[in-house]
Amino acid sequence: MTGTLAKKQAWAGLIFASPWFIGFSAFIAYPVLASVYFSFCDYSVLKPPVYVGAENYTDLIHDELFWTTVRNTLVYASMTLPASMLTALILAMLLNAKVKGMAVYRTMFFIPALVPQVSLAILWSWILNGDHGVLNAFIGPIYHLFHKSPPNWMGTPEWSKPAMVLMSVWSVGNAVLIYLASLQDVPTSLIEAAELDGANGWKKTLNVTLPMISPVILFNGIMGIIGTLQVFTGPYIMFPNGQPAHSTYFYTEYLYDNAFKYHKMGYASAMGWILFVMILILTFVSIRLSEKHVHYQGS
């Protein structure tokens, strides 16, 4: 009887979970496995794939544009990640203060995160416009004092990546929210104990708050690595074709163009797997490097 019941429960469980199993198999597992095979094929989506061995991978090694996109993506990530993490952390600490009307401030800082990426890109195209942009309207007079023109954010390779970083930092609302939640989780008893020991604000932050929220910093860092390496929508709309001079041509844009514009799905699949391995290695390294600096409560 017990065995039958267990069997029935197992079946019921499977039936309940079956929509997920079916969806996962059809829309995730199969495409993922198929893309491994396609990465070794000449495949345009429209004609049957033809096996070409590792040609797609060897071509990528010799593809100058591939390395340009890798370089652009890593430079962008190394600029954006610290900038947005630090901004988010500082904002979260400010928004954690006990001030009247805090709910309004918190909402204000979170709202940019709700703006759809496409709208955000169009909005920032205007903010960063070299001639009529709001940003240059503010900083222009300073430049003019020295008889210089303010940066042409979107028209010159030197300023196009910093322009992207500025846009990314503006929408750190999600990270702020996560930091804020963890900051509110820091036990007040520890803060009070530090105060009794004579710690000032800076020492409390450095020795109590930061260690206590370190797992969340690591989480945001890893999510940031994944997010910045996959940056797509903003530059695709703001800087068509990676203009100027491929300075904003990022990895996923080249992948997309290969797949859907150049009909080289095999090549794009190979790029997809290389990106996966890159993210995997960076995530692994981050976790290993953070072992001594991340403190888990209860461990």
Place this chain on the structure above:
Amino acid sequence: MDRGAFFIPALVAVSLAAVGASEYLTKPAPPDGKVHVVYWEKWTDFEFTAMKDVVDSFNKSQDKIQVDILSISGIDDKTLMAVSGKMPPDVAGLYGANVTQYADDKAVIPLDDLCKEAGIKEDQYVPAFWDICNTRGHLYALPSCPASVAIHWNTEMFKQAGLDPKKPPKTWGEVFEMAKKITKKDANGHMTVSGFLPAEPGWWSWMWGPLFGGKLWDGKDKITCNDEGHLHAYDWIQSFSKEFGGANLASTKSGFGTFSSPQNGFLAGKLAMEPQGVWMYNFISKFAPDLKWAAAPLPAPDDRPDLGDATIVDLDVLCIPTGAKHPKEGFEFIKYVESQKGMEMLCLGQRKASPLRAVSDDFYKKHPNPFIKLFADMAYSKNAVAVPKLGIWPEYQAEINSMYDEVALMQKTPKEALDDLQKRMQPKLDQYLRRLKERGEN
């Protein structure tokens, strides 16, 4: 174990199945007994309305076929996906530049036999447009709306700069000299008014080489983008950067609003000369009806007067995607569009010239664009240039755009930039052709 453990999932499954099937069950069968042809078109706004009028006219003209037109953004990508998903439309309104790539990928079917049966022949069309529809010895598309490009100039700005408003530049050297006279700068050296920006509108960065006598490839297996014509063209482009500053030119261009807006540099009276297509009239009449302007064929290089009266020819096309359910009925509709009546209705509605040789007097009389005859005649020019018939064209074009930036921003000399482009593109063409050969398709 109670029955609920099975009852609830079963109920959920039945409900899901019912929801899934409901669309199929409730979808009414076409009550008219007609064959419904699905037609995807890229156009919006009045251009879409013009084609919708042709569709309505076709639907009224007979009682066996009903064309259902749908405006689709990103039509090239979506057609690609629909063909691979075996759910393509019956007719797709693609771009002329897509023809070779889609034909090589077998995404569209050849129309030779259907045209022969319908009596559609080469001599009915302006040669440049018919040529765009042909690739690898077969016809894969038929024209919808054609375009040719002329230099547009602001006659008022010419007058203000002391130039004869009736005399357009005949050579690219004259364009440079006129630009110097017209351009004005503020105290910080920023251009407030520009005579000419080689990067505006920036849609045809590839055109400069061919307009200076260069060739983008040899028509067989060699990329030839670093030939004399290209070198000459990009030297000329870089002369603007040397004169006005590369960053300054980029900044001025980025200060213009989007093309379809009153902030467009030419429409706002901030740019005196610009190569633009037959459609420019539509935007002038909408956003700057008081603008004083004129149009003329594109100039020639100073040392090559034989390359005068040039233009770029481009074309929107109608194709039948591979796997279309109703190719014959779809072609019936295409045949209607290709008739003089259908084509003139469409081109007049979109205010463009006709790709057909035979044009009624009424067409020109009714046409609002005062330069329409010029645009129609330019398409016959021996110096009309079109995108090359290369399967790797989208990639080649993207690389040209980037190379253009490198030259304009003076990151490289024209020779370095063109040699690098040649070095990058030749292996890509080699591989493309080799893979076609391995599949037995070349």
